[in-house]
Amino acid sequence: MSATSVFDAFLKSVDKNKDNTAFVYRSAEGEHRVSYEKLFYDVLILSKAFEDKKMKKGSKVLLLSDNRYAWIVTDLALVSLGAVSVPRGSDTPTQELEYIVEHSECEYLIFETEKLYEMHKDAVVSGNKEIKSIFIIESEKAHKLFTKVYAYNDILTERGISDQDIEHFRSKREELTVDDVFTLIYTSGTTGTPKGVILTHKNFLYNIENLPEIIDLRSDDIWLSILPTWHIFERAAEYLALTGGCCTVYSTIKTFSQDLEQYRPTIVATVPRLWESLYIKVNNAIEKQGEKKKRIFDTLVNVSSTYKRNSRLLKNHLPVFEEKGAFERFKERLKARFTLMGLYLPNKLASKKLSAVQDKFGGRMRLAISGGGSLPPYLDEWIDALGIRIINAYGMTECAPAIAGRALNCEVFGTLGPPVHDTQLRIVDEEGNTLPNGEEGEIQVKGDQVFPGYYNNDEENEKSFTEDGYFRTGDLGKLTLTGELVITGRIKEIIVLASGENIDPSRIESTITKLPFIKDAVLVGQDRKGLGALVIPDMEKIKEHFSSIGEFKNDMTESLRDAHLIEAAKREMNKLLHPKKGFKPYEKIQSILFLEKDFEQGEELTNTLKKKRHAIEKKYSQKIQNLFKKDK
Incomplete structure (x- = not known):
């Protein structure tokens, strides 16, 4: 690994891309653009303020907040100190939050708003003697004499930065190693009690150092962010953009369609549910233009989809799970050739007409990444028919998150692609025997991205790993004859909705x-x-x-x-x-x-x-x- 920690990776990116725009976000005052250099100083100032409050390496810190620029600044400030973030979204029930704070042994709490703090303080804060300080991101002033509650406005009054401050801040990278804990993310367990997933710097660095190549990441890429930042999929995407010198635009469900056209992103990473919403929105918009236009649009999509499917058959870019006879293959390929000949001109027309729909996505989107749940085949084919390159990814919080992906290094449609670089993936039967390609069994993985275990949970750790160190994903799947993965079901009980929520x-x-x-x-x-x-x-x-x-x-x-x-x-x-x-x-x-x-x-x-x-x-x-x- 070229970086020694996530903080080291951040500093290297700042040094290389200081004039690039790192983040774009909106507030009541309007649009804000933040350069990598400005981000560096924002993180330094907050890190210094946290350090003044005795936060240090190994301190566990609850971060209860939804998407905002202050979230990434806070996370990076914690990373710089070697503190361990315990992130959750604002919709977390008090009962669950109480368990997480106690089980994770949090010493510091960060709430997004005063309202959130007031909502949870009786159950989460009262009587907890382990808590040293509480911080509120969005609040005028919160600190009173003899209390341990501070607004960011209370601790960020001193914004002067000396050369000594910069040197001290940068020197923090020397105190961190790849085996230090980066974050502790609580995810749903089979008993209803959340499990704390320990992710090290090594786990996270694996993703941000191995994924750029397979998506051909460029420093001029613009990412549109809409998923909850504390979810591992979105968090990995943001750090991927951050360490690659890219720009991330914070969007919302409400403004997503508008932001696609305004900011014209080159990459969007989101869950199947959002692609489904766009599917419905586009189809409804065309339906309103009349039955005839809807029928024409459906025909164009069908022509494009059929042409691409037959073209892939001839290129051996469709999943194959068992060998077919020579005569059967000959018949399939002959039929595909005739289909392509018949659809050559209609497909040319379809590609031209469907490019208008691509404009609704900004007109220059080169990659659409779908994760946090399996993308339904009809959506996969629809997005592909529009001419948008879709990356169908498979991952888990426990793998920070990447396991497999149909990225630019894979053209076999209808699959999740091969395992990511240096990942050992096997399919096993109920007795733990490795199955040949084409047969269904449990997916088990081993690699640098795989977490070391659940926090203070020996029982789950024993169940989750094999004797030879493979992580049991609990998912059922099979490999094509050429090694691409397809998910076929689930052994474990957790249900992942199209929105990416774990239940x-x-x-x-x-x-x-x-x-x-x-x-x-x-x-x-x-x-x-x-x-x-x-x-x-x-x-x-x-x-x-x-x-x-x-x-x-x-x-x-x-x-x-x-x-x-x-x-x-x-x-x-x-x-x-x-x-x-x-x-x-x-x-x-x-x-x-x-x-x-x-x-x-x-x-x-x-x-x-x-x-x-x-x-x-x-x-x-x-x-x-x-x-x-x-x-x-």
Whole structure:
């Protein structure tokens, strides 16, 4: 590794790109552009202020904030001191925050606003003698005599910088090594208790030093940022841009479409849910222009998609999991050639017409990166048909985050590409035997990006690693014959929504099964907008509990499909999933399906009566598809 720490990488980038624009953001005063040199001084001043408050290497610091320029300045200031950030978003429930602060042994707390501080102080701050100081980013003045609460405005009054200050700040790089802890990120656990993922400088440096080559990162690239900064995917993207001398523009859901056209980014990194929103927005806009225009647009997309698919078949750029006979390959290729001949001129027209849609994305986007969940095939093909190069990436917080990606070094469409550089990836069966390419099993990985373990959690660490040091991802997948990865399902229980939010289903399932009319339930919603539930009902209790709806028919199968019953049951469930009880807004049930048969041991249940989620999702796959039909 050329850098000895993330802070060292930051300093090298500043020295090389000091006049470049590092960040663009808006505030009430208007637009602000920050050069790398200005960023350097902002970080230095805050680092100095933190050091004056006795913050040092190894100090654990809660950073509770959403996206803003002050977030990255704060994070870099913590990095410079060797302090360990414990980042979360403002929507974190108090109950969860209380656990994280206590479990991580935080000594310092940073809140984005006074409102956030007031919301959590009774549960998180009161009685916690370990907390040395509390800081509020956005506040006029907060410090009072004999209190330990400070606004940034209280500690940043002295903005003078001497040569000695600069020398002292830069010398901090000598105190950091690749094995020091960079951050501690809490992610959902299978028991409902968050797990603290320890990431070292080595883990994070692996990503920011190996990924630029496969995306051909350039110092004149402009990134549009919209994901929560504390999420590992967005954080890695921002540091990738930062250490590459690029410019990052902070956007919001509200201004995203406008910012695409105004700032004309070359790279956008986001989750499937946002690509889905753009898909819907573009299609709705064309639909409003009339049925004829919509039909023409759909035809153009179909022509482009079909032409690209057949072209890839001839170039061997489609996934292959088993060898085909020579005659079958000949037939496929012959058919593809005739298809390409027939679509040559229509595709030329389609490419020309669809370039107008590219203008909605700014007109110069060279890469669209999708991570934080699998990109649905229809979206993958749609973005590709528009002529935008999509990088479909696979990663986890535990890998800081990169595992595999269909980057510029891979042309095999419909896959997640090969494992990233120097990553050992294998597919194993239930006994731990390595499977040949083409066969499905658990994905296990080993490499410099893989975390050393969960903080103070021996039980999870023992379950998460094999004897020979591979990390068990809990995901099911298989490799093509040429080594590209495809995700096929999940062994582990965590559900990742299309928005990138991680949800522990067991906690929600155990809560809703407290209702008398629910015997069992399984949550679904991987890569979807929201959660769905497959419910095993207690028929007699259903009749009792919802008698006010009216008489039930003799055929209970028909009754269980009644829209009034489904809505009433959903309301009852969501009453239990209230934020005051520690649940987040996106943990509510959006749709439910009553099943007619109980889960059976050996089929949907293990010998110890644990639910086999993958088997359940496979058995009811069509019904789950129907449950989420409105998603598209």
